[in-house]
Amino acid sequence: MALQGIDISNWQAGLDTAAVPSDFVIAKASEGVGFADPTMQxxxxxxxxxxxxxxxYHYATGADPVMEADHYLAVAGDWISRAILVLDWESGSNKAWGDGGWVRRFVTRVHDRTGVWPLVYVQASAIGQIPGDVRAHCPLWIAQYASMQQTGYQDSPWNEGAYSCVMRQYSGTGRLSGWNGDLDLDKFYGDRDEWTRLAKGDNDMVTKQDIQQIAEAVVNIDLNGVKLRDRIIGIDTAANTTRTTTREIKTSVERNDKRVYRLLQSLKRFTGIPDDDTTSVPDLTQSWLDKRVYRITLLLKRLTGIPDDATDLPDTVTLSDTQLDLIADRVAEKLNAMKEQ
Structure with missing residues (x-):
C-alpha cells in the first residue's frame, strides 16, 4: 500500500492542512543554523x-553539519519521534553541495541525538552524492518530474521503479482541492506502520511519554504495603518524609548539582540500599520489586548514556536541563493530581 501527500513551507502560509486531501504532510522546520520556519507548528x-x-525537513546550507543538525532538532522539538525527519539536500544556497561527507556527519548527528535516521531528499540526478553507508541507514526521498504541467495525485508517477527510494516527489505543480496554488506532490512507498517506524527510529530514546511512565512507575512502587507516592506526599508519617510541593520540585530543578544526587539517594532509601556515598545503585533484576524499579533504572541509564548491562548507576550523574525540567514537571503533575483526589 502506498500513501499520497504534500510537502510545504512558509511559501504556502495560510494553507489548511486539515482541508487539503492527503495521507501525510511534511513541513519545513529549519534552514542552516538560524532560520526556523514559523508555519511548521x-x-x-x-x-x-x-x-x-x-x-x-531541514534545508541544508553547507554550514557546520553538526550545528545545522542541532538547530534542526531544536526546532523540531516535540515532533521528534512523532514526525519523520528529513535532510533536504539541494544545490541552491548550499555551499557543501557535492560533499557526501557533510551529509554523513549531519545524519549521524541526528541519529546520535535522537535514535532516528532521517530520510535524505535529493534530486534523481544527484543520488550519487549520497554515500553508500548513508543510504544503508537513511531511506531516500527522490525528486524527479515528468513535466511542469499541473497534476493531481498520481498512482503511477513517471519513471517509477527506476531507482530505489522510500518516497518520490513527482510534481512541483500539483493542484488539490482546498488550496489555490501549486503544491509539491509525493508518493510514499509504505503504509502508516512503516511511516511510524521511520519516525520512531530505534525506539530506545527517552521521550515525554517515557518520562510520564517513569513518573507513574515511581509513585506506584509498593514497598511493604506502602505506596511510594504516599511516602512522597507525607501520608506515611512513619517514613519521616516531608511533603513535596510543586514549588519545591521547581526549586530543585534550579539546583543542577544536587538534583540527580538527591534522586539517587531517595532510591537508595526506598530500596534498602545503604544511604552513603560509597554504595552505588545496582543494576536491578527484572524479578526484584516486580519490573518497575528495573524499568526506572534502565531508563535512567539511557537518559545518562550508561550501557544497558550490569554497569552500576553512579552516585552522581548529569542530565540536561530539558530532561530534568520534563521529569520535574511530570512528577509535579502527578503529585498535584494525587493531592486533589
Missing part, C-alpha cells in the same frame, strides 16, 4: 489533529 498540529501522518 501550525501546519503539523492541524494535520495531526485531522489524523494525517506528519514529517519535518
Amino acid at each position: 501550525g501546519f503539523l498540529a492541524r494535520a495531526a489533529a485531522a489524523g494525517r501522518l506528519v514529517g519535518t
Whole structure:
C-alpha cells in the first residue's frame, strides 16, 4: 500500500492542512543554523489533529553539519519521534553541495541525538552524492518530474521503479482541492506502520511519554504495603518524609548539582540500599520489586548514556536541563493530581 501527500513551507502560509486531501504532510522546520520556519507548528498540529501522518525537513546550507543538525532538532522539538525527519539536500544556497561527507556527519548527528535516521531528499540526478553507508541507514526521498504541467495525485508517477527510494516527489505543480496554488506532490512507498517506524527510529530514546511512565512507575512502587507516592506526599508519617510541593520540585530543578544526587539517594532509601556515598545503585533484576524499579533504572541509564548491562548507576550523574525540567514537571503533575483526589 502506498500513501499520497504534500510537502510545504512558509511559501504556502495560510494553507489548511486539515482541508487539503492527503495521507501525510511534511513541513519545513529549519534552514542552516538560524532560520526556523514559523508555519511548521501550525501546519503539523492541524494535520495531526485531522489524523494525517506528519514529517519535518531541514534545508541544508553547507554550514557546520553538526550545528545545522542541532538547530534542526531544536526546532523540531516535540515532533521528534512523532514526525519523520528529513535532510533536504539541494544545490541552491548550499555551499557543501557535492560533499557526501557533510551529509554523513549531519545524519549521524541526528541519529546520535535522537535514535532516528532521517530520510535524505535529493534530486534523481544527484543520488550519487549520497554515500553508500548513508543510504544503508537513511531511506531516500527522490525528486524527479515528468513535466511542469499541473497534476493531481498520481498512482503511477513517471519513471517509477527506476531507482530505489522510500518516497518520490513527482510534481512541483500539483493542484488539490482546498488550496489555490501549486503544491509539491509525493508518493510514499509504505503504509502508516512503516511511516511510524521511520519516525520512531530505534525506539530506545527517552521521550515525554517515557518520562510520564517513569513518573507513574515511581509513585506506584509498593514497598511493604506502602505506596511510594504516599511516602512522597507525607501520608506515611512513619517514613519521616516531608511533603513535596510543586514549588519545591521547581526549586530543585534550579539546583543542577544536587538534583540527580538527591534522586539517587531517595532510591537508595526506598530500596534498602545503604544511604552513603560509597554504595552505588545496582543494576536491578527484572524479578526484584516486580519490573518497575528495573524499568526506572534502565531508563535512567539511557537518559545518562550508561550501557544497558550490569554497569552500576553512579552516585552522581548529569542530565540536561530539558530532561530534568520534563521529569520535574511530570512528577509535579502527578503529585498535584494525587493531592486533589
